[in-house]
Amino acid sequence: MKQIDIKQLRFITYLRKSSDSEDKQVASIPQQRKELSEFAKREGLKVVEIIEETHTAFEPGRPQFNRMMQMIDDGKADAVLAWNATRISRNSLDGGLFIYKIDQGKIKAFKTRGNTYYNTPEDKFALNIDFTVAKKSSDDLSEAVLRGNRYKFNEKREWGGVAKPGYLNKLNPLTKEAYIDTDPERFPLIQKAFELIIKKMYTPMQALVDLNNRCKYKTRRTKKLGGRPMSKASFYRMLSDSYYCGIMKRKVDGEYQEIKGSHKAMMNEKEFEQLQIRLGKKGKPRYSKKEFAYKEVLKCAECEGSITAEEKWQIICPNCKTKFHKGLKANECPDCHTLIENMQNPKILHYVFYHCTKRVHPNCSQGSITLDDLETEITNKLGKFEIDEGFRDWAINYLNELNDHEETSQTAIKSNLLTQVKDVDSQLRNLLRLRISPQNVNSDPEQQKYYSDEEKRLLSEKKAINKEVEKVDKRLEEWFVQSKETFDFACSARYQFATGDAKVKTYVLSKLGSNLTIKGKKLCISGDKPYFLIEKGKKEIADIVASLEPAKQLEIASHLLGFEPISSAWRRGWDSNPR
Ligand SMILES: [Zn+2]
Ligand SMILES: [Zn+2]
Incomplete structure (x- = not known):
């Protein structure tokens, strides 16, 4: 997939300003326009259109967004460039549609200043998350990646300078590449000293005394120095250095960036944080930098x-x-x-x-x-609407069938509509013929007015029918996209939630409803997300199965019959509230 030559693609640059409640870090429209133009020039991107949106991305139905999607459907463009992912979408319907276009290969690449997303499962999953969760630091980071400064730090995830105590600088004899390894002699001693403070009753000073006196710790020998006990200053420096819990910090462009290193850590992040509290004024708590989910x-x-x-x-x-x-x-x-x-x-x-x-x-x-x-x-x-994989696969298959069926009936509606358009067209032609016929050229004003009124009426009728046609197309697609996404999500949500980082967790939560609030120490979920329908459908099945005799229950449960109530509940929900 990534073999795509990005310079061959036709990009739409999509600009959208930030609403008040969104990230203050996002640049103004003129600034986005200027910087993205420069960016496109630098990267050699071919931009065929610049589209500027003033509507918020929290609600579907943005006129300019729709125009962009239309251009992509018409094959006039096949790639999109935006300031960051949240410019494109902050509601699940537009986001789902956008990703669906990537699925279909209509959007071949989506580029932001820091990222390029292609038609791969990983990219699409990341994009889903990036649509939902705006992070201030990701903006900052893309900016830096753009300038190329942090590339090595981020890509290699390895400390570049002199190895810290407990680690060694090494050289790969084949590739001549420098790398960092653990120091087999000192790593266990230092880790033990940390443990004395974290898990035993030791104060930092007592742990240092133990390290030097009982364990006979000696610093690494260099030409002039080394072979000495560890000093108080270096010990305290180590205790407050997050490198030892796996997090590297570097000041780039006057600002600290944190990244998980590839080296072996001596303690976990939680232990490191506790340690900082224990160090009193010598500690360096991370909490000002921390990302809180939700x-x-x-x-x-x-x-x-x-x-x-x-x-x-x-x-x-x-x-x-x-x-x-x-x-x-x-x-x-x-x-x-x-x-x-x-x-x-x-x-x-x-x-x-x-x-x-x-x-x-x-x-x-x-x-x-x-x-x-x-x-x-x-x-x-999350447990309330969780479904298992077998059920999901079946549901998606079923949706496909339903969609085929729907498509057949919608196609009939559409062809009927198209016939109506033809009809109006021929009426318009007749009207024109009448108007320009010799016996009517010099007709009275009243007659002329009749003709022009009639023409107006027919044109607006044609416009209305065409709108209907568009609706039929859109509706089918949206329904399928959202349904598939929902079932996919319902299958893996709890697992993602249990194992994901702050960003993934926030994403999972956001999927539960469009209106998530806290009241009286409780989480309240409402809004138009479709997961309630799964929950409702599951209950309907349970009720039906429970009302049957045990022998029958087994038979029914193993059959697909059980899905029907869900799909009908689903369908009803969708029909009454398609957006
Ligand atoms: Zn006290
Ligand atoms: Zn309040």
Whole structure:
């Protein structure tokens, strides 16, 4: 697939401004236009049309978006360029259609400043997510990738400079390429020292003493230095270096970027974060940089304000049992003034809360929900519409059949409509013939007015019929796209949710409804997402099966009959609310 020569494609550049509630990082239309033009020039892309949208992408039915899709259907273009994925779509219908065009090969490539998506399963899945979840940093990142600065850092996922303690610089004798390996002698010793602090009662200083005195740690020998115990400064530097939990940091263009390295880590991220709290003022907590899932797709049910996430760390002082909040400035117990870094095995409590920002309505009365409670709610809701793979495959097959059937009847409707168009056309021709016939050339004004009124009427009739034809085409396609996507999703949602990162989790949540709110510490789902229909259909089947005799139940359950109620519930839902 990736053999496509991008320079042979005909691109549409699609510009859309940001609404207020969206990312403030997205550039204005003139800026998007300017930068994307330069980008296209640099990359040698052939742009056949620039389309500018003023409608929001949260609702389907944007006139310019539809024009773009039409051009692609007509074969006038076969690739799209946009500032980022969320410019194209922030609602599932448009997103689904866009991906369907990629499926069909009508869109051969979709390019943003940082990414190119092709017709591969991985790209399409990533695109689905990128349509839903806007990340500030992904914008920043694409910008940098564009400039080519972070390429090596991101692609190689490897530390470039001198190896940190516990690791070694090595050279591949064949390729002469430098790489980083673990230091078999020092790696286990350092890891052990970390463990003493994280899992045992040791303070950082006690762990360092153990490392140097009991384990006889000696630094790596270089020409002039080395062979010495580890200094306090290097030890503390290591303790607050996220490299040791697998995350590399680099300052690029004046800004820190984090990426998961390919090297072997000495502790996990959670342990690293706890350690930072334990280090008191010497620690480097990551929470200002962290991405919290879900908040982009949630709203407050009471005041419709945005939802924000907040992380809290509390420490229970081992000496006087005082519980206190570990803010950025707190270094000691407020009661007995023991320094945090000197506390032996303090109890550390960690919470993530979601709550209304109250920016719109400062008097909003809603409290907060913890991350654990929120995720339990989401998992429960996901379970309600989960279907198994066999069922999904069958459902999609069934949909195909249904679609074929639908297509036949729609084709009949369409040909009927097209006949009507022909009819109107011939009436128009007749009218024209009458008008220009010799006996009518000098007819009275009244007669002329009649002709022109009649012509107007026929033209508008023709326009209306053509619109109907368009609707028939669109409807069929949209129905199938959304149904297939729904069943695919219903099959894998819980697994994706359990195993995905913050971005994937947010995406899964967003699929549950178009209106996701928090009220009274509960997640409320409403809106027009079709998953409720699956849930409803599942219940209908269960009811039918339960009403049968046991022997019959087995027979029925193993047959496909059970699907009929779903499809009818599905169909009804779709018909009453096609958008
Ligand atoms: Zn609120
Ligand atoms: Zn204390």
